[in-house]
Amino acid sequence: MKLQLENLSSFITAAEKGSFSAAGRELNKSQASISISIQNLEIDLGFELFDRTNKYPRLTEKGDRVFKNAKLMMSQYDNFIEKTKSIYSVHEVRLRVGMDPLICGPEIIQILCEFSENFPLVELFLMQQSSCTLFDEIKNNNLDLALGIFPSRDKIDCEFVTAFHMHSSWVASPDFLKKQGESLSFHDFCNSRLLLPTDLSCMGMGELKTAPQCWHVEDIHTILTLCRNGMGISFLPNFVIANDLEFGRLKTVSLSFNQLKNDHWRTSIIWPKSYILGPAMNWLHQRLTAIEYI
Template sequence: MKIQLENINSFITAAEQGSFSAAGRELKKTQAAVSLAIQNLEIDLGFQLFDRTNQYPRLTQKGEQLLRNAKLMMSHYNSFIESSKTIYTMNDVKIQIGVDPLVCGPDVIQIIRDFSEAFPNVELFLMQQSSALLAKEVHAKHLDLALGIFPFENKLNFEFTTAFHMNSSWVASPTYLNTKSDVISYHDFCQLRLLVPGNIDDLGLSEIKSASQLWHVEDIHTILSLCRTGMGISCLPDFVLKQDLELQRLRKISFSFNKLKNNYWKASLIWPKSTLLTPALMWLQKRLTDIDIL
C-alpha cells in the first residue's frame, strides 16, 4: 500500500471544510481533483471515507476514526518539515567542547543550560578533563573549543583568549595543622605536603617548589578527600571549596610571606589554530568571556 500525502491532505481538508468544492478552494484545486484524490485514498485503504448519498459528503464511522489518525500524522509530518528546514539553515549540527572541572563553576553550568535553549537542535558533546588533556584534544582537532587553565604560551599553538578570573583559597583540614596558626610561616610551609591539580605548576607562589612534598593530583574530588583526611594542604577555586568550608571540614589558611589576601586563577578559551568559530561556538565564547570573576 502506497498512500500519497497529497491524498491524505485532500481528505483532511474536505472533512474540515464540509465539501469537496470548499476543499478545492482551500487547496487551490478543482473539485474534481479533490474528489479523485479521496477516491484514490479509499481504494488504497479498502474502505469508504465519505457517505455521498446526501447533498454534502458526510464522514463514515471509519472515516471519522481515520481523520483523527490522519491529522495526528500530518502534525508530525509538518513538524518534521519545519525541523528539516531548521537543520538546513544551521551552521552547527554538532559541536564538541571541553571544560576543565577546575573552572566548571555555577556560572559555566548556567551558560550550558542557556545554550540548550538558544540552540535546541545542536548536538553537544561535552568532555571534562584536565586542561593539559583538553589542550591535546584541541590540538588533534577532536574538540572545537576548550575552557580551562592554559599557560600563556599556548597562544603560539592555539587561538587563545582569556575568559575570566577565579577566586581561589589555600585550605587544610582543622586537624592537619594541629596547634599551628591559620597564618603559616615560610619555615612551616616548607614542611607541609602540597596537594595541587596535576596540570598546574604555579599557583602564584614562587615558593611552591620549596615544599617538602608536592603531590600532583588530577581529580578535584580526590584532592578534597585527601585534604579532608589531613594528607596535606591545597589551593582550589572557592566554588569547589564552598561546601567543605560551610561544613567546617576544611578551613582557609594564609602565609606570612605572601601578603596577597586572594589568589586568582585565569580561565582561558582555546580552539584550533587558524579556525573560525561557528555561530554556536561564538555564542559560547561571548557568554564565557562575559563572566568577570567566578
C-alpha cells in the same frame, strides 16, 4: 503500507470543508482529483473513510479515527518542515566544547542556560575533562573550543585568549590544622602533602616544585575527600570549597611567606589554529571573556 502525503492532505481538507468540491477549491485541485486521492487512500487502508450515500460525504467511524490521527501526524510533519527550514539558516548545527570541571561555577552554568535559549537549534556536545586532556583534544581537532587552565600562549600551538580569574584558597581539614597550625611557614608548607588538581607551576607558582609531596588528583570529589580526611592541603576555587567551609569540613590555610600569595587562577579559552569562530562559538567566546572574576 505506504501512504501518500498528498492523499492524506486531500482527505483532511475534505473532512474539514465538508465536501470534495470545497476541498478542491482549497487545494486548487479539481473535485475529481480530490475524489481519486481519497479513493486511493481508502484502497491503501482497506476500508472506507466517507459515507457517500447522502448529498455530502460524511466520515465513517473509522474515517473519523483516521482523521484525528492524520491531523496529529500532519501537524508534526508541518513542524518538521519548519524546523528543517530553520536549520538551513544555521551556521553551526553541532558544537564540541570542552570545559575543565574546576572552572564550572554557577556563572558558567548560567551562560550555558542562556546559550540554549539563544541557539535552540544548535546541538552542544560538552566534554568535561582536565585541562591537559582538553588541550590534547583541541590539538587533535576533536573539540571546537575549550575553557580551562592552560599555559601561556607562547607555549601552545593553538588560538589562545585569557578568559577570567577564579578566586581560590588554600584549605585543609580542621584535624590537619590542629597539628600544623592555621598559618604555615615555608618549611611546614614544603613538608605538607599538597593535593593539587592540576600543575600550578604554569600560573606563576613555580615555588611548588620545592614541595616533595605533591599529589596530582584530577577528580574534584576525590581531592576534596582526601583533604577532608587530613591527607594534606589543597588549593581550589572558592565555589568548589564553599559548602565544606560553611559546614566546617575544611578551613582556609594562611601562608606566612610571600612567594605564594596568588589567590586566583587565570582561565583561558583555546581553539584550533586558524579556526574561524561561527556565530554560536563567538557568542560563547564573548560571554566567557566578559567575566572578570568568579
